[in-house]
Structures are given as structure tokens and as C-alpha cells.
Amino acid sequence: MMQPGDDRLTDALRRLPRTEPPPPELERRILEQMRAERLLRPRRWSVRLSFAAIFAFVTFTGGYVAGSVRPRDGSPSPTHLLLVYDTPAVLSAKPEQLAQEYGRWAMQLAESRQLADGAELVPGGVVLRPDGQAVHTGNVGGYFLLHARDDAQALAIARTCPHLRYGGLLELRRLRN
Amino acid sequence: MFAMFDDKSFRAVYAEHTPALYLLALRLTRNQTDAADAVQETWLRVARRPDAFTAAASPRAWLCGILINCCREQRRAIALDAEAEDPVHTATPATRLDLEAAVRSLPEGFRQVLVLHDVEGYKHDEIARLLDIESSTSRSQLARARDRLRRTLEGYDDATRG
Numbered sequence: 001m002m003q004p005g006d007d008r009l010t011d012a013l014r015r016l017p018r019t020e021p022p023p024p025e026l027e028r029r030i031l032e033q034m035r036a037e038r039l040l041r042p043r044r045w046s047v048r049l050s051f052a053a054i055f056a057f058v059t060f061t062g063g064y065v066a067g068s069v070r071p072r073d074g075s076p077s078p079t080h081l082l083l084v085y086d087t088p089a090v091l092s093a094k095p096e097q098l099a100q101e102y103g104r105w106a107m108q109l110a111e112s113r114q115l116a117d118g119a120e121l122v123p124g125g126v127v128l129r130p131d132g133q134a135v136h137t138g139n140v141g142g143y144f145l146l147h148a149r150d151d152a153q154a155l156a157i158a159r160t161c162p163h164l165r166y167g168g169l170l171e172l173r174r175l176r177n
Numbered sequence: 178m179f180a181m182f183d184d185k186s187f188r189a190v191y192a193e194h195t196p197a198l199y200l201l202a203l204r205l206t207r208n209q210t211d212a213a214d215a216v217q218e219t220w221l222r223v224a225r226r227p228d229a230f231t232a233a234a235s236p237r238a239w240l241c242g243i244l245i246n247c248c249r250e251q252r253r254a255i256a257l258d259a260e261a262e263d264p265v266h267t268a269t270p271a272t273r274l275d276l277e278a279a280v281r282s283l284p285e286g287f288r289q290v291l292v293l294h295d296v297e298g299y300k301h302d303e304i305a306r307l308l309d310i311e312s313s314t315s316r317s318q319l320a321r322a323r324d325r326l327r328r329t330l331e332g333y334d335d336a337t338r339g
Contacts, residue, residue, distance in 0.1 A: 009330075020200035022216060026199075027191055029217060030217050037221070039224035040184060134228070
């Protein structure tokens with residue numbers, strides 16, 4: 001055993017274990033709390049797959065059918081912005097089913113020259129406060145740029161978006177051209 | 178671009194750091210429930226500032242700093258310190274268990290400095306930053322903690338010989 005003044009004391013302290021397995025349920029507990037506080041980037045694979053299907057479809061099928069869905073010289077400017085908000089409901093939808101519906105929807109818009117552009121947003125954006133503090137946000141999943149005669153037509157297009165049927169939210173804004 | 182954990186990346190950093198955090202928390206709180214709570218709160222604070230975690234020069238030191246704050250904020254150590262004034266001398270012969278028990282019997286201030294310096298390997302100026310104390314305080318606390326630890330271990334020896 002160690003004696004007073006014995007330098008072996010510090011050696012023994014240094015040799016004490018440095019790790020111990022935490023309780024098995026602790027990880028699950030923390031993950032649940034993180035999800036509840038929206039501190040965890042949501043699983044995006046279903047939406048990512050959907051967007052991939054849309055834009056692959058738009059680029060190849062839409063481009064073939066409608067000339068081009070991306071703005072280029074001489075093409076009219078988009079009139080409306082459709083923001084796609086993820087919700088737990090839409091993130092838990094079956095990805096294959098969602099992708100099929102998005103594909104059909106995008107094809108119809110591309111054929112009627114109502115879809116100008118769109119993109120999925122990388123998860124994990126920030127909102128900057130006036131004091132410079134960055135607050136994490138992350139539920140805007142992507143956007144579409146639409147061609148519409150007026151707000152009513154844009155709203156009618158937005159209402160056909162499959163995102164709504166799966167519990168997602170949309171925000172429609174007219175662009176100031 | 179902006180750091181944010183997803184399920185997979187969080188599980189990876191959790192697996193890498195939590196066993197060390199948990200044992201440190203156990204030594205600081207002397208209580209499994211409090212240690213688990215402190216570790217949970219630590220990870221939640223990290224998740225609220227993931228950019229700071231990923232930018233930290235030493236993620237482990239960053240985590241330990243947060244963990245120590247969480248343990249201190251629990252305040253339960255204050256009540257337990259009253260017990261620590263009269264450490265229980267067991268006759269358990271296992272040296273490591275004696276040493277662990279003796280460390281856990283130290284009052285909070287001694288225990289924090291001793292664990293961070295002699296077990297975790299932090300330097301006095303690092304401990305000063307972690308605990309928000311002067312480096313000289315860290316040195317004097319360590320000397321007193323070691324002295325008290327030796328006296329406690331003598332008590333174990335007497336008990337086992339007795």
C-alpha cells in the first residue's frame with residue numbers, strides 16, 4: 001500500500017482507468033432530447049431522394065419535353081418562389097412513393113413551362129441576429145422557382161405539390177421583377 | 178458549411194468521448210445518476226453550439242470544460258461534501274478500489290483539481306481556466322488534496338492491518 005510522501009501515489013493516480021462505459025440507455029436519452037429540441041439535423045434521405053428524382057427528371061425529361069426548364073437568355077424570368085419546409089410527417093414518408101409523386105408533378109410543370117428552377121438546400125443553415133449571433137435553423141428543405149400568370153395561378157400550382165399531401169409546409173412568394 | 182450533428186455523426190462523437198466523460202463525471206459527482214445527468218447536459222450544450230465544438234482546438238478539453246461546469250451547477254456535490262469530511266474507511270484490500278474510494282472521499286475542490294491534474298493530466302494553467310480559479314490556487318489545492326489522500330490511504334492501511 002502507498003505510504004505518505006510516496007511518489008507512487010501520483011503514479012498510481014496516473015494509472016487509474018480513464019474510461020468507463022456509460023449507462024446503455026444514456027445515448028438514447030440524449031438523442032431523444034436532442035430531437036425534441038431540434039438540435040439534430042433531421043434524416044433527410046427521403047426528401048433528398050425526392051429532390052434527386054425531381055431534378056433528374058426536370059433536367060432530362062423536362063428539358064427534352066419543354067426545351068429547358070432552367071432560365072436562359074430569352075426565357076421569361078420566374079415569377080414566384082415556392083419554399084419547401086420539412087416536417088416530421090414528410091420526413092417519415094416512404095421515399096420511393098414521395099419520389100414518384102414528385103416526379104409526376106415536376107414533369108407536368110415542366111411540360112407546361114411552369115417550373116423554372118429549384119434546388120435542395122443543404123441542412124444546417126443559420127439565422128443571423130442583429131447582434132451577430134447565429135441561431136441554427138434547419139427546416140427549409142428546398143425551393144422551386146415557378147412561372148405563373150399571377151398569384152392565383154401560382155397558388156393553384158403550389159396546391160398541387162405533393163409536399164402538402166405528406167404533411168409538409170410550403171411558402172409561396174411573388175418575386176419582384 | 179454550418180456544423181450540425183445528425184444521428185450518425187452524433188453517435189460517432191458520442192462513442193469516442195463519452196466513456197471518458199462519464200468516468201470523469203463519476204469522479205466529480207460520485208453518483209451514477211448525477212454523472213449521467215451531467216454527461217447528458219454536456220452533450221445538449223455541445224449540440225446547441227456545434228460550431229464551437231468543431232472549431233475547438235481540443236474537443237476533449239472543450240467537452241471536459243463543459244462537463245465540469247455541468248457538474249458544478251448540479252450543486253448536489255455541496256450536500257455530499259458534508260459526508261466527505263468524514264471519509265468512510267473500508268477494509269477493502271483492492272488497491273485501486275481504495276484509491277478510487279479515497280479520491281471520491283475528497284472534498285469537491287480538492288477532488289476536482291486532483292482528478293484533473295493527476296488522473297486526467299491537465300496542467301495547472303489549464304485547470305485554472307477550466308475551474309475559473311488562479312493557477313496558484315490549483316497548485317495549493319493539489320498539494321493539500323495529495324496530502325489528504327495520503328492520510329486517507331494510511332487509514333485504509335491501518336484498517337486492513339488492524
